[in-house]
Amino acid sequence: MSSGHVPHGAEVATSSQLLAGVRVCVTGFEPEDREDIRKLVQQFGGAYDAELAKHACTHLLAAEGAHDTAKYAAAKRWGNIAIVPFAWLQRCVEEKGACLRVCLRRRAAFLHGFCF
Helix, strand or coil, rough: CCCCCCCCCCCCCCCCCCCCCCEEEEEEECCCHHHHHHHHHHCCEEEEECCCCCCCCCEEEECCCCCCCCCHHHHHHHHEEEECCCHHHHHHHEEEEEHHHHHCCCCHCCCCCCCC
């Protein structure tokens, strides 16, 4: 995703609770993509926050090239929010949460990077 654009039409799992317990914030995405991400996260049982909150958000979805945003810097500095690309969310949904389960088992290892 070089432009930060969310691809449409991806086949997804049917479970409405795949992302239960996940609270997502985004950075570097266009407004229409933010709305698509919000809908996707909520469709699968997760929560979406427009603002990054240190003790509320669990994942920051960062568009490619968003490493210089304030949200990215804050999440990295705080150290308790997983910084992941949109592909992580797609993969979690497409693989019925398998990526999420792997990430949760490796929580300490992926907080400052990407989990795949």
